[in-house]
Amino acid sequence: MKKTSTQKTNKKKKEADVLTKGNPWVYSETVKDHFLHPRNFMKAGEEEKFQYNGVGMIGSPVCGDVMKFWILVDPKTEKIKDARWRTFGCASAIASTSVLSEMILRNGGMTLEKARKITPNDIIKELGGLPDIKYHCSVLGDKALRDAINDYYRRTGQYDKIEPEGSRVIDKVLKITEKDIEKAVLDGAKTLEEVQEKTKVGLGDPTCIPLVEELIRFYREKYNL
Amino acid sequence: MKRYYFDYAATTPMRKEVLKAMQPFWQKQFGNPSSLYLEGRIAKQTIESARAKVANILRTQPKEIIFTNGGTESVNLALQGTAHFYRQQFSHPKIIISSIEHPAELETAKALREEGFETVYLKVQKNGLIDLEQLKQLIDEQTILVSIMYANNEIGVIEPIPKIAQIIKDFRQKHQTAFPFFHTDACQAAGYLDIQPNKLGVDLMSLNGGKIYGPKATGILYKREGVEIKPIIYGGGQEKNYRSGTENVPGIIGFATALELAQKEKEKESQRLKFLRDYLIKNVLETIPKVFVNGDLKNRLPNNAHFTILDVEGEALVLKLDEYGIAASTGSACHSKSLQPSHVLQAIGLPNEFIHGSLRITLGKDTTKKDINYLTQTLKKVVQELRELSPISLKLKS
Numbered sequence: 001m002k003k004t005s006t007q008k009t010n011k012k013k014k015e016a017d018v019l020t021k022g023n024p025w026v027y028s029e030t031v032k033d034h035f036l037h038p039r040n041f042m043k044a045g046e047e048e049k050f051q052y053n054g055v056g057m058i059g060s061p062v063c064g065d066v067m068k069f070w071i072l073v074d075p076k077t078e079k080i081k082d083a084r085w086r087t088f089g090c091a092s093a094i095a096s097t098s099v100l101s102e103m104i105l106r107n108g109g110m111t112l113e114k115a116r117k118i119t120p121n122d123i124i125k126e127l128g129g130l131p132d133i134k135y136h137c138s139v140l141g142d143k144a145l146r147d148a149i150n151d152y153y154r155r156t157g158q159y160d161k162i163e164p165e166g167s168r169v170i171d172k173v174l175k176i177t178e179k180d181i182e183k184a185v186l187d188g189a190k191t192l193e194e195v196q197e198k199t200k201v202g203l204g205d206p207t208c209i210p211l212v213e214e215l216i217r218f219y220r221e222k223y224n225l
Numbered sequence: 226m227k228r229y230y231f232d233y234a235a236t237t238p239m240r241k242e243v244l245k246a247m248q249p250f251w252q253k254q255f256g257n258p259s260s261l262y263l264e265g266r267i268a269k270q271t272i273e274s275a276r277a278k279v280a281n282i283l284r285t286q287p288k289e290i291i292f293t294n295g296g297t298e299s300v301n302l303a304l305q306g307t308a309h310f311y312r313q314q315f316s317h318p319k320i321i322i323s324s325i326e327h328p329a330e331l332e333t334a335k336a337l338r339e340e341g342f343e344t345v346y347l348k349v350q351k352n353g354l355i356d357l358e359q360l361k362q363l364i365d366e367q368t369i370l371v372s373i374m375y376a377n378n379e380i381g382v383i384e385p386i387p388k389i390a391q392i393i394k395d396f397r398q399k400h401q402t403a404f405p406f407f408h409t410d411a412c413q414a415a416g417y418l419d420i421q422p423n424k425l426g427v428d429l430m431s432l433n434g435g436k437i438y439g440p441k442a443t444g445i446l447y448k449r450e451g452v453e454i455k456p457i458i459y460g461g462g463q464e465k466n467y468r469s470g471t472e473n474v475p476g477i478i479g480f481a482t483a484l485e486l487a488q489k490e491k492e493k494e495s496q497r498l499k500f501l502r503d504y505l506i507k508n509v510l511e512t513i514p515k516v517f518v519n520g521d522l523k524n525r526l527p528n529n530a531h532f533t534i535l536d537v538e539g540e541a542l543v544l545k546l547d548e549y550g551i552a553a554s555t556g557s558a559c560h561s562k563s564l565q566p567s568h569v570l571q572a573i574g575l576p577n578e579f580i581h582g583s584l585r586i587t588l589g590k591d592t593t594k595k596d597i598n599y600l601t602q603t604l605k606k607v608v609q610e611l612r613e614l615s616p617i618s619l620k621l622k623s
Contacts, residue, residue: 026544035541036548044613061578061617064538064557064566068616086616090540090557094614186617223578224620 028128034095042084056147065089067144173204185219233589250475275481296433306454352521353382375414380520381529390426439483443476499527
């Protein structure tokens, strides 16, 4: 009962935001604020200094949205102690990643188990609503975050905890997906060795190496890299 | 905050001369042109003198001018009108349009296709100019109409209308036929180019007021005498039955006044804007890395600059510029209602990852060199900010 009424208010609020009187803006005030003043993003030159043990990336420049998440996990508590992100995309894409970074760092950091369960709807609620058309395309931050969480589990050897999603698994032992290869190529890897340096693909299941090489060629051509 | 408007291709502010010309016809001279008494006769005379003025500017006969409710309506009337009037004379009626037409044209063609017309889309080259050889091959004896825009609204490219007209004329002569007719959407061209239908060799031409400092939702369809069209709006038989509905008297006066001023000033204004536009392009290319210009640089409207800016998404770019007082537009998918990237940029062969970073700057009457300097500086800053947020770094394709 209570839940329905909150949903209702959210919907109302969202519509009102789209048609604000005076100086109307396309998105809610929260979206505007996070878009114009993004929090916790990885500043230029900060990559070398920032301590992290999980990194994830999702999306593609072809679709118009790419999100990358760096997380620092405390191995004892498995809580996220610090995070950075970068986003290529529209205003709501930038704002949704920014707001997500705040959500996971609140109250001393979220546990990985909880962070993994964040849905696009949770993010949209936090943003004070998004126009309907933006629901599916611009909220990918949760996926980038889950990707980073998988990466943390991979780095710490907890392969059983990895949950690959929405992409073909290439290395069945290490649960490395097509997306991971794409990400490595977009990150600058040009050869099998360089992709392996980033992903360890083929070290778990060496039979996948010819396929990996094919994928590297495909993505390099696709992105002209 | 001071606003800097750089979206004159979307619409233009109305000139005060136009407003002044329209003023008497809202309250004082409010009669219905169809009425017999004095008020009606004055209204009738007013729209007829506006028609004569437009005809004089276009060097056509007054009866060849049909006042409409804007560019989209004119285009609909030209395409649907000819298609429906002549369809019985063809076994497989066909319409040829370019792939970079305005949605008014593309969507009308789509609707006609659903009715059973064959619709063929002409390719454009990388510079945005249509392929004349392809056109020659596509015209056949089933073709009712060829419709190609005069100047493109996104990348500002000017299509070779007289050359297209010649190809059509040659076909008609060779096959001893009156078909196909030739329509051009000249909405973007009217402020800068020669728009006399006889010089251009077109049979139908659409214009609108909202792009030439006239009132929005006003326009005309020029229809050569002898070409027939079936109406799309039925009613009291106004505009010789081609367009029913009480005439928008103030709008018609406003349109005629705006067209007259635009055509009178076009050379001088073109020269001024071309200088500013070239200055803008030079500055942007020099100060911002990984940027290129879309569309042919020579055959181009003098007020249009269209950039692709890598690693930046267009909607975010437009909204950031907006915060700095700048109004500009993008062809990025995130910007559109359908989330589809610009069909024009796809047609010139830009891959989607480049289309997302598109920015259209169109200049106009109030643009100054100072404005351009502000734009260049702000753009540089905003692009830098957004690139700093971006996890990707694409490479320029040669």
